[in-house]
Amino acid sequence: MGGDFGPRITVPACLEALALHPELHIYLIGQSSLIDPLLANSNVSLKRLTVIDCQDFVSMDDKPSYALRHRQNSSMAKALQMVNEGAVSACVSAGNTGALMALSRKTLGMLPGVDRPAIISAVPTSEGCCYLLDLGANVDCSAEHLLQFALMGSGMVKAVEGIERPRVALLNIGTETYKGNEQVRLAAERLKVQPQLNYIGFIEADSVFDHCADVIVCDGFTGNIALKSSEGLARFIAAKLRINFSQNIYRRMLGWLARPVLKELQQQIDPGRRNGAAFLGLQGIVIKSHGGANQDHFVCAISQAVQDIHTDVPGRIRDTIASQLGQLSRE
């Protein structure tokens, strides 16, 4: 029910995802009066799609505290309860991020040794991608929280990218050890003595896209600013390119000829192509789609959930954290 477009985007995306992943079964939870008409002309076998009618839903304006108190019967809460009961393997939502985070935490609970969930997403780089966390779940973070994010991010990247020792960096405003705020400097001290981590030091925000790290750790305020700044600039550049290529007939023709090249660029920088941010640290898989996602983007979010199920991301994170806790108890 969530996101800027609701079922008219999410339902067709589910049908596409079912065609893409033969082993997938999707439960659509929401107002069936809105969902059913969108399924009427579908040619995907409906044996793998179950609609669960649920009238209440979390609105985009609900504060997390309000959702916790008053939205326990919403489609979002119901989906998370199904993850908790083991009826489904993951929950995907384009809805209210704060409410999804609060309800996820309450319904699923945290993995042992993790204080707070973090939001992680892939960012394109010159040679593939890297993973950035936290992207907004925690505005203030201690060094201990940043350490937990590093362990979780490393565990996830091991699982989904198959990298044995992912390079972990801390996002900072300089690479010298004395740069940055106290939390970042303290976190650096903690990270560099963890044998579970391949910590490579501080990284500046302009190097995020240079593929010099696999996991980049920061507090949620910083991560959100980094991600959104680059999204804003990408939009700005796309708009400038459109204007520059339409100033006269010659340029318009040139733009038409160059369309495949420019389209390629658009795909390379489109954040939607990597849509589907995972909530790490929970006892279950929850994937948050961008609210403004189109159909293709929402399919990406579902595919991310499928991948996280296959590679058992929560299990890998549990192992990474447990190995660090084990080491602590031995010390």
Added chain:
Amino acid sequence: MGGDFGPRITVPACLEALALHPELHIYLIGQSSLIDPLLANSNVSLKRLTVIDCQDFVSMDDKPSYALRHRQNSSMAKALQMVNEGAVSACVSAGNTGALMALSRKTLGMLPGVDRPAIISAVPTSEGCCYLLDLGANVDCSAEHLLQFALMGSGMVKAVEGIERPRVALLNIGTETYKGNEQVRLAAERLKVQPQLNYIGFIEADSVFDHCADVIVCDGFTGNIALKSSEGLARFIAAKLRINFSQNIYRRMLGWLARPVLKELQQQIDPGRRNGAAFLGLQGIVIKSHGGANQDHFVCAISQAVQDIHTDVPGRIRDTIASQLGQLSRE
């Protein structure tokens, strides 16, 4: 002496700036053995250029505290002393940012009512530019500091852009009043009751380029991350465009035809075009050029100094702060 390239960039840039600004007189402070050969073949009248030999200089690795103790006879310190004595109207440097900030603060002193200097720079937007501060001088900021930054930024934009009531926004991870960390929320309470400010609320980082504010205020950690993330993405996109337009002969030809259009884009997003970040809150004008600036970029930094001298940026900031302090004392 500073920056990645030293005199071989800064000296030719000075000659270009002298040709551009007929009223300008430049004092070049540094090792004359490096400077003089670069002036040998110049056709600019050397009546408007004075070389002051100074052997010591601040290295890019000097910590601010080290520079304060051991670099009082450096070219950087000497230039700031000349600003303080009124021998020159502004100091421009491509050197070590932390050292320049520490030496500026000690040599020039702060304007009354300002606790800390802030770094401000223009950022391109869809309809011109906006100004972002702080860009890295202060990693931790209280609400009071953010308020002072807002007043200083507003004073500067009034002066250099001629906007009577610049729109001031706080950079945050959401536009709702309950979003963000404590400092940002407290700052919002302070800003909205200032009659000197045209405060318009929170702004998200992806809207920075949309021209919805003239002054965007944040702590130095956040500002640095926002600016460098977008610089990194701009570089990433430029590299992708180069690759996409060189994959085969047809595309190479297309790229050659589209060169003027792409060059236009490069100029539109080139942060160097707006090179020259001002240190606000000091009793004098100090302009910091990007360390990696090329000759054109360094000319921009000198032009920024010329503009700040003509519009008396420190005076305008003093007035804005004094009017707020006056209001406080009346309350």
